[in-house]
Amino acid sequence: xxxxxxxxxxASIIVFVFGLKGLAHPETARRGNLIAAGAMGAAILISIxxxxxxxxxxxxxxxxxxxxxxxxxLISAKKVAMTKMPEMVSLFNGLGGACAMLIGIVEFKNLxxxxxxxxxxxxxxxxxxxxxxxxxxxxxxxxGKLNGSLxxxxxxxxxxxxxxxxxxxxxxxxxxxxxxxxxxxxxVFALLALSLFYGVAFVSPIGGGDMPVVISLLxxxxxxxxxxxxLIYGNNVMIIGGILVGASGIILTVMMCKAMxxxxxxxxxxxxxxxxxxxxxxxxxxxxxxxxxxxxIQLKYASKVAIVPGYGLAVAQAQHICHEIEEALEExxxxxxxxxxxxxxRMPGHMNVLLAESDVPYEKLMELEPANADFxxxxxxxxxxxxxxxNPAAKEDSASPIYGMPILDVEQxxxxxxxxxxxxxxYAGVQNPLFFGDRTKMLFGDAKDSLNKLKDEIHxx
Amino acid sequence: MDTNVxxxxxxxxxxxxxxxxxxxxxxxxxxxIGKVPTVLHTPLMSGANAISGVVVIGAIILIRNAAADDYLxxxxxxxxxxxxxxxxxxxxxxxxxxxxxxxxxxx
Numbered sequence: 414x415x416x417x418x419x420x421x422x423x424a425s426i427i428v429f430v431f432g433l434k435g436l437a438h439p440e441t442a443r444r445g446n447l448i449a450a451g452a453m454g455a456a457i458l459i460s461i462x463x464x465x466x467x468x469x470x471x472x473x474x475x476x477x478x479x480x481x482x483x484x485x486x487l488i489s490a491k492k493v494a495m496t497k498m499p500e501m502v503s504l505f506n507g508l509g510g511a512c513a514m515l516i517g518i519v520e521f522k523n524l525x526x527x528x529x530x531x532x533x534x535x536x537x538x539x540x541x542x543x544x545x546x547x548x549x550x551x552x553x554x555x556x557g558k559l560n561g562s563l564x565x566x567x568x569x570x571x572x573x574x575x576x577x578x579x580x581x582x583x584x585x586x587x588x589x590x591x592x593x594x595x596x597x598x599x600x601v602f603a604l605l606a607l608s609l610f611y612g613v614a615f616v617s618p619i620g621g622g623d624m625p626v627v628i629s630l631l632x633x634x635x636x637x638x639x640x641x642x643x644l645i646y647g648n649n650v651m652i653i654g655g656i657l658v659g660a661s662g663i664i665l666t667v668m669m670c671k672a673m674x675x676x677x678x679x680x681x682x683x684x685x686x687x688x689x690x691x692x693x694x695x696x697x698x699x700x701x702x703x704x705x706x707x708x709x710i711q712l713k714y715a716s717k718v719a720i721v722p723g724y725g726l727a728v729a730q731a732q733h734i735c736h737e738i739e740e741a742l743e744e745x746x747x748x749x750x751x752x753x754x755x756x757x758x759r760m761p762g763h764m765n766v767l768l769a770e771s772d773v774p775y776e777k778l779m780e781l782e783p784a785n786a787d788f789x790x791x792x793x794x795x796x797x798x799x800x801x802x803x804n805p806a807a808k809e810d811s812a813s814p815i816y817g818m819p820i821l822d823v824e825q826x827x828x829x830x831x832x833x834x835x836x837x838x839x840y841a842g843v844q845n846p847l848f849f850g851d852r853t854k855m856l857f858g859d860a861k862d863s864l865n866k867l868k869d870e871i872h873x874x
Numbered sequence: 875m876d877t878n879v880x881x882x883x884x885x886x887x888x889x890x891x892x893x894x895x896x897x898x899x900x901x902x903x904x905x906x907i908g909k910v911p912t913v914l915h916t917p918l919m920s921g922a923n924a925i926s927g928v929v930v931i932g933a934i935i936l937i938r939n940a941a942a943d944d945y946l947x948x949x950x951x952x953x954x955x956x957x958x959x960x961x962x963x964x965x966x967x968x969x970x971x972x973x974x975x976x977x978x979x980x981x
Contacts, residue, residue, distance in 0.1 A: 436921045437910045443973040450966040460931040468939035478952045482959025490967030505961045512958035516932045519950045639929040653899045654928040660903025761915030769975040
């Protein structure tokens with residue numbers, strides 16, 4: 414009978430692989446997601462009905478948990494605004510980590526007294542506890558940072574030292590626990606506290622510009638946490654499903670780091686501080702403002718316009734009005750394209766999702782390189798709520814914390830208009846010389862508000 | 875010295891199969907993803923996130939193994955199932971919602 418169950422688990426693992434594979438290609442992504450969901454449903458049913466030697470089954474508790482969790486999950490998924498997607502994914506991820514953590518705690522409590530401490534079982538348990546806790550608190554911090562309830566100023570003194578010491582304490586403590594003659598629950602709870610703290614200390618110093626990378630990394634952690642919990646039960650679907658997510662998450666994380674021209678280590682250790690006050694720019698620090706009607710006319714008589722969206726567009730919920738302006742300009746015979754930086758927003762592909770929501774056609778979205786090749790022939794670039802991804806300091810100023818990150822080189826265009834709420838710095842906390850450039854004009858105000866007025870002006874002009 | 879050798883032999887005999895699976899599955903995970911267009915980064919991350927909710931199976935096994943009057947285990951397991959199911963159901967639903975938008979404009 415056990416063989417049958419293992420075989421069924423194997424079948425659901427294979428379906429998981431197909432689902433994940435489908436998710437990575439545009440034509441099959443939707444189907445891939447449904448296939449993975451189906452595999453999950455099957456794996457859950459198998460685990461519920463697989464025969465077990467001991468235990469009271471307690472099906473009512475299981476059913477209750479499943480119903481409550483599913484209803485909450487479904488409602489939050491339906492209600493969340495597209496602009497809030499990064500926070501949502503981060504929160505979901507933290508809950509998965511919390512589950513791995515809970516399993517780690519309870520399995521220690523229920524540990525068979527004859528289990529030797531120096532064993533794979535205890536190791537797996539410690540591992541699930543550690544990874545689950547880090548993923549839990551780390552995701553909660555990332556969630557708080559993204560929705561603004563935790564200020565970016567939440568910083569610990571000497572974060573690198575604290576992180577390293579905490580990590581060493583956890584590793585040392587785990588080894589110590591395994592060397593004890595019997596289980597010491599005090600040690601387990603101390604390790605739990607340290608792991609929870611490590612999640613906080615790990616994410617806190619990392620700047621908002623790097624949040625996409627962090628979420629992807631934490632996502633990978635939760636996968637590895639599931640593997641750890643799977644090792645406790647020797648359950649293949651958890652072990653392999655978890656490691657698939659862990660490995661693919663790492664790859665996705667590395668791809669995002671590459672887009673910023675930084676190594677993963679650099680993102681984690683050298684969190685973009687507010688330091689690097691490289692104000693040694695020789696440019697004249699004067700900004701020029703543009704009037705709405707001037708801008709409307711300029712846009713209307715342009716032949717080619719590029720829009721560079723950033724996080725500010727998401728915050729102002731301005732994606733729909735942005736699309737309306739694009740349509741209004743197209744009616745006037747202007748060619749309008751969107752230039753999307755790979756790490757614009759707070760999640761990879763964040764801008765793509767937002768613009769898709771407001772029905773912007775796929776062909777209008779340009780990735781980094783084609784966009785940069787296009788700028789010299791572009792008449793007007795509208796930068797809407799983007800900052801660091803268009804900051805020329807990244808290629809000119811070797812003292813800048815974002816030096817080396819590929820940017821959208823909007824200065825190549827004939828005119829640049831930056832829509833911004835004020836002169837505050839971007840998420841990386843770096844001053845942007847673009848704003849003082851010869852070809853740059855600023856339009857201050859809330860993006861949605863400004864765009865609404867701009868649309869009226871375009872119709873009247 | 876001999877006891878050490880024995881210990882390592884025992885360790886390998888017990889854990890080599892699972893280590894093999896872990897290593898190979900990691901490679902599989904990296905290979906599946908390969909090159910993903912930026913558009914799909916968020917849905918892929920969110921979908922993979924839902925899959926990491928397989929940890930719910932652990933909580934199910936935990937509850938099934940427990941005695942009917944072990945309320946601490948049952949309560950913790952119940953909470954675990956709730957949290958992981960939010961991750962699973964919410965994750966797949968949110969991913970589906972995102973991907974629906976891409977489909978809509980392909981018309």
